[in-house]
Amino acid sequence: MQLPMEGAAILVFCFLFVHKIYSTELRTISDSSFLADGDTLVSAGGIFELGFFKPGISENRYLGIWYKNIVRTVVWVANRDRPLPGASPLVLKIADQGILGLFHTTSMIWSSNTTASGNATPRLLDNGNLVVIDQNDEDIWQSFDYPTDTLLPGMKLGRDYVRRKEWSFSSWKSSEDPAPGKLTLSVDTLGYPENKLRQFYHIKDNASGWKPVLTQPSDPRDTYNMCGAYGTCTIDKYQQSCNCMDEKRFVPENQKGWDTGDRSGGCIRRTPLECKSGLEGLSSTMVAKVVRRSLVGRPGS
Numbered sequence: 001m002q003l004p005m006e007g008a009a010i011l012v013f014c015f016l017f018v019h020k021i022y023s024t025e026l027r028t029i030s031d032s033s034f035l036a037d038g039d040t041l042v043s044a045g046g047i048f049e050l051g052f053f054k055p056g057i058s059e060n061r062y063l064g065i066w067y068k069n070i071v072r073t074v075v076w077v078a079n080r081d082r083p084l085p086g087a088s089p090l091v092l093k094i095a096d097q098g099i100l101g102l103f104h105t106t107s108m109i110w111s112s113n114t115t116a117s118g119n120a121t122p123r124l125l126d127n128g129n130l131v132v133i134d135q136n137d138e139d140i141w142q143s144f145d146y147p148t149d150t151l152l153p154g155m156k157l158g159r160d161y162v163r164r165k166e167w168s169f170s171s172w173k174s175s176e177d178p179a180p181g182k183l184t185l186s187v188d189t190l191g192y193p194e195n196k197l198r199q200f201y202h203i204k205d206n207a208s209g210w211k212p213v214l215t216q217p218s219d220p221r222d223t224y225n226m227c228g229a230y231g232t233c234t235i236d237k238y239q240q241s242c243n244c245m246d247e248k249r250f251v252p253e254n255q256k257g258w259d260t261g262d263r264s265g266g267c268i269r270r271t272p273l274e275c276k277s278g279l280e281g282l283s284s285t286m287v288a289k290v291v292r293r294s295l296v297g298r299p300g301s
Helices: 006-016 255-259 284-295
Strands: 040-042 048-053 062-067 074-077 090-094 100-104 107-111 121-124 130-133 139-142 158-160 165-167 169-174 177-188 194-202 208-215 231-236 239-244 250-252 267-269
Touching (some): 040 121
Antiparallel strands (some): 121 130, 130 139, 158 165, 194 208
C-alpha cells in the first residue's frame, strides 16, 4: 500500500478536524473510531473519563484522565511535557501496529510506544487505568506504568528489577502547568527500601540537587531490624531505647555492641533450649530431672 502524498494527507486531516458542534462519550477507540475535540472515553462504570482539557486559566491543552462525576480532578496527563495551544486540533487514535497515538495535524505528539501483531483496543477501566489490549485480550500497555502526580488504588510505587520498571510520582509545576514540578515521591532502594518525598532546590553556589522533605518510615521504631530478634523499641520523649522482650529470659547477644548503640544483633535466651531430646523449651537441668523421674521404679534403678 502506498502512502498518500503530503498534500493529500493534510487534506484528510483538515476534514478530520472540522469544528464539532456536539460531543460524544465513547466506550472504546479503534482504527475507525477516534477521540476528537470534545469527545471523552468513559470507563464501563462511568467513574473515570479521558479527554482533552485546559488546566486552570491556561490556553494549553492536554490529554488527561479525571473523575467523571466529581469536580474535575485530573489524575493522569499524557503529554504533560508537550503542551499544545488551545486552538490546535487534536485527535487520539490507534495508529499502525497497535500504537495509541495523540496527533496534532500530521504530527504525533504522544504515543503508547507499543506494537501489536494484530488489532489493538484502548479501554479506560473503572480504577482509572488506561490500557491497550491486543487481539488476545492481553494488556500491552497501561497508564499505571507511567504515573504523573496522583497515586490511585492499584498503582505501584517502587522498582521491579525483573521487568526493569520503576514507578515514581512528581507534582505539577503549577495549577496551570502539569509538567513535572519540584516535588517527587519515589522509593529509595539504597539499603532497606524507604518511601521518600523530595524537593528540588537551588544551592547558593548555583548548583542544584534534591532535598528530602519527607522520609518513610518517619518513626524510628518502624525501621527494619532496629533492635534485632527478641528486642523491643521504646521512645520516651526525644530518646529511644532497645530492650530485650523479657529480661528474665533474654539477654543481648552482643553486650558490647548493645552498650555502644549497635543493637541489631538482638537478644538471645539466657538458658538455651534443649532440642536434641525433643523436649523443646526445657533447660538441661529440667531435662535431667525428667529423665530421673522416668527411671524411678524401673529394674536396677
